Amino acid sequence: AQSVAQPEDQVNVAEGNPLTVKCTYSVSGNPYLFWYVQYPNRGLQFLLKYITGDNLVKGSYGFEAEFNKSQTSFHLKKPSALVSDSALYFCAVSQSRRGQNFVFGPGTRLSVLP
Amino acid sequence: GAVVSQHPSRVICKSGTSVKIECRSLDFQATTMFWYRQFPKQSLMLMATSNEGSKATYEQGVEKDKFLINHASLTLSTLTVTSAHPEDSSFYICSASRTSGGSTDTQYFGPGTRLTVL
Numbered sequence: 001a002q003s004v005a006q007p008e009d010q011v012n013v014a015e016g017n018p019l020t021v022k023c024t025y026s027v028s029g030n031p032y033l034f035w036y037v038q039y040p041n042r043g044l045q046f047l048l049k050y051i052t053g054d055n056l057v058k059g060s061y062g063f064e065a066e067f068n069k070s071q072t073s074f075h076l077k078k079p080s081a082l083v084s085d086s087a088l089y090f091c092a093v094s095q096s097r098r099g100q101n102f103v104f105g106p107g108t109r110l111s112v113l114p
Numbered sequence: 115g116a117v118v119s120q121h122p123s124r125v126i127c128k129s130g131t132s133v134k135i136e137c138r139s140l141d142f143q144a145t146t147m148f149w150y151r152q153f154p155k156q157s158l159m160l161m162a163t164s165n166e167g168s169k170a171t172y173e174q175g176v177e178k179d180k181f182l183i184n185h186a187s188l189t190l191s192t193l194t195v196t197s198a199h200p201e202d203s204s205f206y207i208c209s210a211s212r213t214s215g216g217s218t219d220t221q222y223f224g225p226g227t228r229l230t231v232l
Contacts, residue, residue, distance in 0.1 A: 036223070043120070043207050044158070044223040090157060102148075102221065104157045 002027045004093050004105035012111045013081045021076040021108045023065075023091030033074040034092040034102070035065055044090065050074060061085070081112045116142050118210050120224035127198055128232055135193045135227045137208030143188035144210035148221065149181070152205040164191045198231045205229075 003026045013019045025031055032051055036044040048059025055067045065076045074091060091105040117140040127133050137147055145166050150158040162183050164170040170183035180202075182194040191210075195202055205228050209221040 034220070041205075041226070041228065043118075043225040044209075046220055046222065049220060101163075102158075102160065104159075106157045 002093050002095060002101075002103040004091050004103055006089075006091055006105040006108045008108050009106075010109045010111065012113060015083055015112050015114050016080050019078050019081040019085070019110065019112070021089050021091075021110060023074045023076065023105060024072050025074060025091070025093045026072060027093055027095055029095050031072075031074075032094045033065075033067060034094070035059065035063070035074075035076050036090045036092065038088045038090065038107075047076070047089075081110075083112045083114050086110055086112045116210070116212065116220075116222040118144075118208065118222045118224040120206075120208055120227050122227060123225060124228045124230075126230045126232065129199055130197055132194055132196045133198055133229060135195075135206055135208075135229075137191045137193070137210070137224050139189045139210040139212070139222070142210075142212045144191075144212055145188065146211045147185055147191040148209045148211070149183060149191075149193050150207045150209070152207060152226075154205075158207060161193075195229065198229070200231045203229055203231045 005024045034049045035047040038044050047063050048057050050057045050067045058064045063078050089108050092102045094102050119138045121136045147164045149161045152158045161176045162170045162172045164183050164185040166185045166188050172178045185191040205226050207226045209223040211221050
């Protein structure tokens with residue numbers, strides 16, 4: 001069975017500082033990992049995904065994530081946070097290359113303080 | 115980029131009535147669509163997977179007779195909440211996945227529909 005953990009319910013960071021939103025996963029085969037962001041009363045917006053290749057994945061809005069197989073982690077990072085980055089972030093794992101059968105983490109609320 | 119729309123964005127209905135939510139892929143053909151529900155301050159829970167031209171596959175615990183899914187074309191899937199009750203109040207989100215050979219297809223999510231049952 002697949003599972004995703006996001007150990008922090010809430011992350012607070014000052015504008016301009018680097019941010020990290022943590023994600024760990026558990027799958028029985030090759031993991032396909034995704035990050036999505038959700039703004040209030042909106043659907044999810046795709047940020048980035050890891051399928052294969054380089055462990056460092058670059059995505060939308062300056063976000064990046066590093067796949068670490070030994071630690072089964074896929075932490076989301078950004079070098080310099082913006083107030084507009086404040087939102088709910090979801091990590092998801094799929095065992096399908098076609099991105100089906102997602103299991104989402106519980107979400108982490110990011111607040112960037114001016 | 116790929117765009118998925120949902121209609122309506124918000125609906126309020128009386129208990130016992132049925133509500134239909136549409137999910138459309140606007141600029142691509144979606145062989146597979148997914149329906150999720152999200153309770154306040156919680157993550158998305160997959161309800162069902164819908165493939166064009168075939169019956170939907172429901173997740174364990176989801177009543178298929180209550181949540182009717184139709185995927186009649188490659189650009190449209192509908193979710194009908196039948197005989198809605200207050201506990202069905204939730205945020206319903208669809209997503210669509212397109213097929214392009216053997217490559218991984220990202221799911222594109224709709225903006226969601228907030229259902230409130232009085």
